[in-house]
Amino acid sequence: MPATPAVPDGKRPTLADVAARAGVSTALVSIVMRGAKGAGAATRERVLEAAREIGYRPDARARLLRSHRSRLLGVQFGLQHPFHSDLVEGIYAAAEPAGYQIALSAVAAGRGEQRAVETLLDDRCEALILLGPQAPAARLAELAGQLPVVSVARRLRPAVPGLEVVRTADDEGARQAVDHLVALGHRDIAHIDGGRAPGAADRRRGYRTAMNRHGLGGHIRILPGGLTEEDGAAAARVLAAARPRPTAVMAFNDRCATGVLDTFLRSGVAVPGDISVVGFDDTHLARLAHIDLTTVGQDISRLAGLAVDRAVARLEGRPEGRLEGRLEGDEIPAGEQVIAPRLVVRGTTAPPR
Amino acid sequence: MPATPAVPDGKRPTLADVAARAGVSTALVSIVMRGAKGAGAATRERVLEAAREIGYRPDARARLLRSHRSRLLGVQFGLQHPFHSDLVEGIYAAAEPAGYQIALSAVAAGRGEQRAVETLLDDRCEALILLGPQAPAARLAELAGQLPVVSVARRLRPAVPGLEVVRTADDEGARQAVDHLVALGHRDIAHIDGGRAPGAADRRRGYRTAMNRHGLGGHIRILPGGLTEEDGAAAARVLAAARPRPTAVMAFNDRCATGVLDTFLRSGVAVPGDISVVGFDDTHLARLAHIDLTTVGQDISRLAGLAVDRAVARLEGRPEGRLEGRLEGDEIPAGEQVIAPRLVVRGTTAPPR
């Protein structure tokens, strides 16, 4: 391992440097570095040796500039969302075998989606994977007109033409949560919603529908929430003081549910003794032994895999993938991949007493 | 806003396309796009107009390839660490005014630091900012021989030549935590450590030293921990069952402390009634109303700002920045920026009863 590149000037070694050292043309070095065929075993070894000696590394930018394919997938994610972190992890894992690289662009305070996407475009990404995008439909449509775009966890109604959507059946997930609680004997079930967050509308609707189906329309109660712990905590304070207090609550997501749990514990409201709590997402958070949250699982690695697959499929002109399954009474437009959620029962739900 | 690029073939518009449309040379378009001087006001407007019409965006890769500076700072971070997320947020904010771009590379399951750094190097980053790197000192030394490298939150002993270090005075932070607890009347104070995590050794040492100074050497108790909630939860289970039980515990970081808090609550151990808990980092987590954790604050945005500053200073040949302040009895090598921590007292600490 050379501590310093063995090239005369301070510059980084290039193909030409390797070529000179190995006594071959740059084109041949290129062939060897790419592992393409067209080089003899002996010279191949000699070139690799030379490259190693001077610490050569191919310049990704120059490479991408020349070959008109960049094989780069741009991923926009929210820095503060564990759900996104999990997705990114899965996307890395899925992109590699498919032969694609990932360019990350974070949405953070002072760095909006517009900015995040622009940098990805400037980097010549071939396709965009947007995690829970909040951008207006018109903007997404505009983007989708320029390159393949996959929206993960955000459905759009009406469907945006050209936009790929990969999501969990949020309404179905909400239904599963309600069914589970009803099966345990609950009737007074509240929902802390996600406001304008991606998926919130469907979960709210799923909750409403399920409650009505069980003849519990009179018990429907939706509290304004959000996707952070604080949103959950605020709603939980309201619930803790409510009389009569619901015997179960379904939170918008795991972060929100965590806030609910903690507030209840501090207020002396026992979970699941006094009240059952269900989350959504099945992030790392929920699986932690000391949280042990019953939650609606999104198959995160599957979502990630499908997102990559859809982007790659579009890039490579593959035909539409088949749909994941049609849920009754709900038309799923083409180009939308809907994954079934799966309730994960853990320790925060029990029969009411 | 053009929904589709107005260029004949499906390709993305280039300088030449804009030039053709505006009836000027590509060089002039380049000048205009960079905002450089050498173009008349009228033509400048005409060029910008043409660029807008066909939806031209400069190709970052071609640009970086040509201009020998890339003005790119590579940032390696852990996807699952809120502390890193906060740092990245600060780094984005600091890099922009300095005129630098950020390239993110995540460390995740199946994607180690080696890999993360390699992609950054391939992208022609001019400097590296590594958040809590775990790589061996030899590897860091090798990297530092190639380009400016800043290690954030990980100190190295002995100092690695050429490596910039930006960190909080972890030992001092631990001392502040112990002092605070002692001032409240605690004597039996335990520490859940961070194992081999960056900063853990210093915090452990600071705890030991402070305990001894208060004449509480006999009460020193260090439990094996780590940097996740589960590590904290595991240690808390041990503590909850201990007789006599310490009246206070200082966790390695906020995540760990969160695990401790939750386990205590579930075990019926009141916080801060039965036991006080102190965290470390002051991440978003600690500030949440329902966690309300007393913690040793690292000035995250300051750390981020300094990290960017040190990287940029090295790139631009600026002289060594002055040191942050010399802590008694501790030699701080040149090239190391040490920031003073600040205890943030919230709701998880109180006098013992």
Next chain:
DNA sequence: GAAACCTGAGCGTGATATGAA
């Protein structure tokens, strides 16, 4: 004919040198 190698062009920019008002 195939395998091994080389030549030359060009990807989309930015900088320099040069010329025209």
Next chain:
DNA sequence: GTTCATATCACGCTCAGGTTT
């Protein structure tokens, strides 16, 4: 002399096409 504009090359690499065994 200053301002505005152009031509030309180089950045580091890949690829099509050619030459040699």
